Amino acid sequence: MTPSATPSHRVLPPLPPVLRELVARLPVHPPSHLLALALERVLRPRLPADAAARLAGHAVDIEVRDFGLRCRVTLRDGHFRSAPASGPATLRIAADAASYLRLLRGDDDADRLFFERALVMEGDTEYGLLLKNTLDAIGPLLHWPLRRA
Amino acid sequence: MTSSPAASHVASPRPPRLVCPAGSLRALTLAIDAGADAVYIGLKDATNARNFAGLNFDIAQAREGIAHAHALGREVLMALNTFADAHAPQRWWRAVDAAAGLGVDALICADTAVLAYARDHHPQLRLHLSVQASATTWEAIEFYRERYGIRRAVLPRVLTLAQVEQLCRHSSVEIEVFGFGSLCVMVEGRCALSSYVTGQSPNTAGVCSPPSAVRWTDGADGVDARLNGVLIDRYAPDEARGYPTLCKGRFDVEGTRDYALEEPTSLNTLSLLPRLTAMGVAAIKIEGRQRSPAYVEQVTRVWRAAIDACAAQPARFSVQPQWTTTLGRWSEGQQHTLGAYDRPWR
Ligand code: SF4
Numbered sequence: 354m355t356p357s358a359t360p361s362h363r364v365l366p367p368l369p370p371v372l373r374e375l376v377a378r379l380p381v382h383p384p385s386h387l388l389a390l391a392l393e394r395v396l397r398p399r400l401p402a403d404a405a406a407r408l409a410g411h412a413v414d415i416e417v418r419d420f421g422l423r424c425r426v427t428l429r430d431g432h433f434r435s436a437p438a439s440g441p442a443t444l445r446i447a448a449d450a451a452s453y454l455r456l457l458r459g460d461d462d463a464d465r466l467f468f469e470r471a472l473v474m475e476g477d478t479e480y481g482l483l484l485k486n487t488l489d490a491i492g493p494l495l496h497w498p499l500r501r502a
Numbered sequence: 503m504t505s506s507p508a509a510s511h512v513a514s515p516r517p518p519r520l521v522c523p524a525g526s527l528r529a530l531t532l533a534i535d536a537g538a539d540a541v542y543i544g545l546k547d548a549t550n551a552r553n554f555a556g557l558n559f560d561i562a563q564a565r566e567g568i569a570h571a572h573a574l575g576r577e578v579l580m581a582l583n584t585f586a587d588a589h590a591p592q593r594w595w596r597a598v599d600a601a602a603g604l605g606v607d608a609l610i611c612a613d614t615a616v617l618a619y620a621r622d623h624h625p626q627l628r629l630h631l632s633v634q635a636s637a638t639t640w641e642a643i644e645f646y647r648e649r650y651g652i653r654r655a656v657l658p659r660v661l662t663l664a665q666v667e668q669l670c671r672h673s674s675v676e677i678e679v680f681g682f683g684s685l686c687v688m689v690e691g692r693c694a695l696s697s698y699v700t701g702q703s704p705n706t707a708g709v710c711s712p713p714s715a716v717r718w719t720d721g722a723d724g725v726d727a728r729l730n731g732v733l734i735d736r737y738a739p740d741e742a743r744g745y746p747t748l749c750k751g752r753f754d755v756e757g758t759r760d761y762a763l764e765e766p767t768s769l770n771t772l773s774l775l776p777r778l779t780a781m782g783v784a785a786i787k788i789e790g791r792q793r794s795p796a797y798v799e800q801v802t803r804v805w806r807a808a809i810d811a812c813a814a815q816p817a818r819f820s821v822q823p824q825w826t827t828t829l830g831r832w833s834e835g836q837q838h839t840l841g842a843y844d845r846p847w848r
Contacts, residue, residue: 404556407556461794462796465797468742468743470739470741470743475720478713479555479714483555485794486556486792489794490526
């Protein structure tokens with residue numbers, strides 16, 4: 354048996370601790386709202402109707418660990434919206450910004466990051482899998498920063 | 503012992519075909535573009551053994567994928583490899599009809615009822631025996647050929663290299679073996695571990711350890727992985743994790759807590775490629791319809807390069823370090839093994 358772990362490539366510099374603390378102190382609502390707006394723009398037009406119907410009505414917590422950022426979004430009435438911070442979420446996803454970026458660019462695999470503990474998923478596993486498979490089928494949501502040749 | 507039929511393909515120097523997984527149209531396209539000779543896909547229902555939410559193809563997606571593959575001279579195989587539900591077998595018959603209508607290059611089946619339906623209603627359709635049928639001897643495979651006209655059999659991941667060789671020598675149908683991916687250590691199709699804990703198994707519901715039964719909980723001691731409430735493993739905060747299947751759990755056995763059956767690891771047989779080719783193995787299968795398109799693309803690229811290198815100069819073939827690095831990166835538990843091909847115990 355050959356252990357052959359390779360760390361994820363860093364694609365973003367870590368956030369300075371002062372800034373990180375500041376971001377962590379922000380209320381959940383504004384970042385959630387921004388994330389919902391971004392998803393509405395990039396994801397919603399590409400989301401198949403059957404997947405949208407199955408994903409709707411659940412709150413998902415998304416944490417960017419190295420930025421100390423926490424958002425809660427939901428898909429309701431066909432639109433992404435920020436969700437109230439109170440009460441439990443159906444799913445909690447936590448990872449560093451670099452991991453999210455690699456996933457959004459289609460460079461990585463959620464399973465691999467999960468095995469490596471670079472991505473944490475808690476809550477309704479089936480919902481998480483539906484989300485993962487839906488995003489995988491759609492393909493990269495982001496093409497930034499551009500790949501080096 | 504009965505004598506085996508003539509094995510026409512044994513002496514063939516033809517390199518094994520590379521058969522890659524596709525859980526989505528995007529994965530199919532990337533696999534084909536990365537050099538897969540064939541991809542295997544499933545429909546969005548319980549007729550295939552990777553029936554996960556959000557995965558697989560509807561008819562329109564399957565049609566588009568098949569058109570893309572055929573335009574480049576590659577094949578699409580349709581997995582219809584669960585066992586027909588006695589209450590409503592029509593669903594499986596309709597899936598066979600749909601696959602035939604789509605023009606797939608072969609059906610991968612396990613259930614004799616599904617094989618018989620395909621043989622009777624679509625005699626022109628090529629049939630492959632799924633790993634889920636768990637045929638481990640050439641005699642068993644020969645039975646499926648005589649009875650249902652199968653043209654290829656996928657071997658369970660439990661045979662030694664010597665056993666695979668013996669089987670290739672005697673079989674008159676093509677032999678496909680697993681080359682890379684998560685390991686299922688049982689004779690597939692005969693494992694009751696998932697049924698025991700969750701009531702669902704690959705053969706009945708198309709899933710082992712269904713995600714609806716999986717719960718991950720972060721606690722002070724680490725992360726608990728539970729399957730239908732049963733604690734399968736507890737991972738230290740920085741420890742690599744695997745899928746919570748009962749076979750890969752850690753349990754207290756006579757005072758020692760360890761993997762009782764198998765570790766979370768991936769099969770990787772790159773180093774066996776020259777021997778598998780020499781034996782006349784017709785196709786090498788990559789596991790992972792549930793994995794991302796990025797996994798499919800990168801694993802396909804490595805295997806394409808390896809099969810081409812082996813075909814060009816079999817005697818000088820050596821596993822390139824960058825292949826090992828790439829495959830290691832995509833492995834479950836970031837480890838790989840030759841599995842049963844060189845395991846001392848059976
Ligand atoms: S429990 Fe393990 S051995 Fe059994 S079917 Fe699932 S993966 Fe295979």
